[in-house]
Amino acid sequence: MSNVKTARLAALAGVLIFVSTTAVLVARQFNLGPDRPAPGFRTFGPDTAAIQIYEYTDFACPACRHAALAMDDIIKIYGAGVKLSFKHYPLESIHPWSASAAAHADCAGEQGKFKEYAAALFETQEAWARAEEKPAQFEAYAKILNLNWVKMQACAKDPATLRRVKLDMAEGGIKGVNATPTFFINGKRAVGGAQLLEQARKFEAILRNSR
Amino acid sequence: MKEKPDLKELFGLLARLAVGGVFIYSGAIKALSPAEEFAYAIETYKVVGAGTALWAAYTVPWIELYAGLLLAAGIFTRFSGLFVAAMLSFFELLLAQAWLRSLPVTSCGCFGAGSSNSITYEFFQNLVFLALLWPAIRLGHRFSADAAVGDK
Numbered sequence: 001m002s003n004v005k006t007a008r009l010a011a012l013a014g015v016l017i018f019v020s021t022t023a024v025l026v027a028r029q030f031n032l033g034p035d036r037p038a039p040g041f042r043t044f045g046p047d048t049a050a051i052q053i054y055e056y057t058d059f060a061c062p063a064c065r066h067a068a069l070a071m072d073d074i075i076k077i078y079g080a081g082v083k084l085s086f087k088h089y090p091l092e093s094i095h096p097w098s099a100s101a102a103a104h105a106d107c108a109g110e111q112g113k114f115k116e117y118a119a120a121l122f123e124t125q126e127a128w129a130r131a132e133e134k135p136a137q138f139e140a141y142a143k144i145l146n147l148n149w150v151k152m153q154a155c156a157k158d159p160a161t162l163r164r165v166k167l168d169m170a171e172g173g174i175k176g177v178n179a180t181p182t183f184f185i186n187g188k189r190a191v192g193g194a195q196l197l198e199q200a201r202k203f204e205a206i207l208r209n210s211r
Numbered sequence: 212m213k214e215k216p217d218l219k220e221l222f223g224l225l226a227r228l229a230v231g232g233v234f235i236y237s238g239a240i241k242a243l244s245p246a247e248e249f250a251y252a253i254e255t256y257k258v259v260g261a262g263t264a265l266w267a268a269y270t271v272p273w274i275e276l277y278a279g280l281l282l283a284a285g286i287f288t289r290f291s292g293l294f295v296a297a298m299l300s301f302f303e304l305l306l307a308q309a310w311l312r313s314l315p316v317t318s319c320g321c322f323g324a325g326s327s328n329s330i331t332y333e334f335f336q337n338l339v340f341l342a343l344l345w346p347a348i349r350l351g352h353r354f355s356a357d358a359a360v361g362d363k
Contacts, residue, residue, distance in 0.1 A: 020276055020277070024239060032243065033243030
């Protein structure tokens with residue numbers, strides 16, 4: 001093979017590598033990667049729902065608390081037309097207990113009370129979010145909700161639980177999530193409650209077209 | 212007038228596209244997913260530690276994607292084909308040791324963590340791909356970038 005031919009082939013290889021790398025990086029930003037299902041206790045609504053929402057949230061983030069209330073209303077209004085998959089995206093640099101709260105919420109979920117525990121965490125986030133030591137609220141809410149706290153503690157320390165939270169964070173990172181709450185509604189990104197409600201205005205039309 | 216391609220050439224082309232396509236798909240699907248997910252799959256083979264697994268998870272999908280593209284396009288076909296063969300052989304070693312050690316590998320990590328076959332299935336599937344590499348390298352040269360790119 002001559003030097004000219006080798007150089008041309010190398011240039012062609014370079015073009016292919018450049019184009020494919022760019023395509024993958026762009027696809028990541030447009031949320032075109034495979035969707036990782038959230039565990040059953042963090043998923044609400046039927047698989048067949050016309051509106052599929054992935055919500056990346058942080059229990060210590062005030063905007064997430066407001067968005068959670070808006071999301072409850074959306075689920076009440078659109079019922080079986082909506083499926084919500086809840087993903088953890090604790091902003092550890094500003095909320096030191098968020099990841100731990102996420103793990104505890106998952107453990108409550110394994111005992112069948114994710115939604116209730118999550119609601120309690122959101123409601124009182126100011127009380128525990130900046131605590132110096134492990135917040136006593138984690139145990140208090142477990143007891144109020146009649147959860148097995150011993151089991152829950154073991155679960156929250158279990159590497160599999162922490163791994164699940166970390167995977168959600170890594171997935172959010174790869175999809176370009178850098179603020180909470182971030183939603184992907186049928187693949188389309190919405191950041192914050194206002195953008196969520198803006199997209200929610202189209203839900204009626206989506207549901208009508210899906211019938 | 213150009214000669215009609217014979218069956219051998221077509222078979223070589225198809226083999227190259229098949230193996231290259233599988234590598235493109237498996238590389239892209241993993242590059243689009245969190246590296247940590249693939250890293251956890253690598254960890255279950257109990258060959259390397261968590262740090263090395265994460266490093267491998269960041270790099271291997273891209274290498275698979277590029278190697279698959281070069282092979283499918285027929286660029287440096289012999290080299291890219293042998294490189295893919297070396298990767299497949301390495302994957303076979305990983306699968307075989309996991310099989311022999313009866314490791315509880317729930318996701319082989321071959322095509323991301325979303326879907327997974329048993330390691331036995333993947334082992335034999337890789338054998339088929341390895342067998343297809345011979346015609347991919349030896350036949351179908353006429354339909355490759357190697358043949359299309361001229362000297363002058």
